[in-house]
Amino acid sequence: MTRRETLISGLCLCCLPTTTGAAAPALTEVGSGIFIRAGLHEEVTRANGGGIANVGFIVGRDAVLVTDACGSLADGEWLRAEIRKRTDKPIRYVLVTHVHPDHCFGAAAFVADQPTIIGHHALRAALGARGEFYRKRLAEILGSDRAGPVVYPTEEVKDGLELDLGGRVLRLIAHGPAHTNCDLSMLDVQTGLLFPADLLFVHRVPALDGSLRGWLNEAERLKRLGASRAVPGHGPMVVDFAPAMVDLTRYLSVLREETRKAIADGVSIADAGRTVAQTERGRWALFDDYNERNVVKAYKELEWE
Numbered sequence: 435m436t437r438r439e440t441l442i443s444g445l446c447l448c449c450l451p452t453t454t455g456a457a458a459p460a461l462t463e464v465g466s467g468i469f470i471r472a473g474l475h476e477e478v479t480r481a482n483g484g485g486i487a488n489v490g491f492i493v494g495r496d497a498v499l500v501t502d503a504c505g506s507l508a509d510g511e512w513l514r515a516e517i518r519k520r521t522d523k524p525i526r527y528v529l530v531t532h533v534h535p536d537h538c539f540g541a542a543a544f545v546a547d548q549p550t551i552i553g554h555h556a557l558r559a560a561l562g563a564r565g566e567f568y569r570k571r572l573a574e575i576l577g578s579d580r581a582g583p584v585v586y587p588t589e590e591v592k593d594g595l596e597l598d599l600g601g602r603v604l605r606l607i608a609h610g611p612a613h614t615n616c617d618l619s620m621l622d623v624q625t626g627l628l629f630p631a632d633l634l635f636v637h638r639v640p641a642l643d644g645s646l647r648g649w650l651n652e653a654e655r656l657k658r659l660g661a662s663r664a665v666p667g668h669g670p671m672v673v674d675f676a677p678a679m680v681d682l683t684r685y686l687s688v689l690r691e692e693t694r695k696a697i698a699d700g701v702s703i704a705d706a707g708r709t710v711a712q713t714e715r716g717r718w719a720l721f722d723d724y725n726e727r728n729v730v731k732a733y734k735e736l737e738w739e
């Protein structure tokens with residue numbers, strides 16, 4: 435399947451190969467007991483091993499939570515080894531924030547720890563629909579031994595869930611359709627650090643795979659949590675939350691308004707894909723890889739308003 439065929443079929447481009455790539459940077463302790471590895475602003479390559487999303491772990495008095503579940507078995511094995519260099523506490527939870535392969539294929543690296551694998555209540559069906567496609571694409575790039583199997587959640591979040599790592603409470607929210615139809619966010623109550631996963635992209639252009647109007651709604655819901663800092667799914671390890679959300683919602687709003695106008699003016703979906711949101715081009719990495727697909731997705735949603 436070519437990039438363009440994938441684009442047209444509406445499937446996520448996260449796994450398509452490119453020829454560039456470099457080793458992922460190391461973990462940084464960004465808050466007390468919170469370790470994050472910044473993902474690279476690249477598509478998945480053999481060289482980056484699928485490590486393109488921000489991932490890490492949180493240590494409480496009694497246990498460890500992993501978030502996100504990493505982009506491949508190899509990426510997950512790397513993270514597990516890094517955890518074991520720093521703590522021997524049990525890895526009790528692995529959070530899979532949504533169905534995209536850069537956030538879930540490392541879950542298998544933690545199976546020996548027998549963690550609870552936590553996902554949105556819609557994640558199982560999403561993995562059922564797409565998991566094998568993603569796995570095959572990832573295996574083509576990384577080799578089947580490094581890609582990892584599809585791992586399903588063992589605990590589903592319906593609305594919200596509170597976890598306690600021992601003196602460290604984490605609050606999870608299962609969001610309505612937004613970036614995907616199965617987005618989870620998490621707040622570390624102790625530090626006030628928010629983990630919106632791919633509900634927040636920074637520097638890397640947001641990828642729309644759920645609902646544009648829903649994402650703008652869920653963005654408002656996240657703002658009401660009152661967090662001042664966040665670990666975005668893609669971008670720097672930690673950002674000031676408010677200005678990062680201004681950038682995200684500006685892009686999504688431009689996408690919504692210009693797509694609405696294109697529909698009203700009778701512009702075809704293909705022409706809209708080439709013309710909508712072009713003022714955003716210089717502001718985002720990988721803009722040309724995702725914007726057209728975002729417009730196609732937005733067009734299909736908004737033409738039925």
Ligand SMILES: [Zn+2]
Binds near residue numbers: 532534537613632
């Ligand atoms: Zn994603």
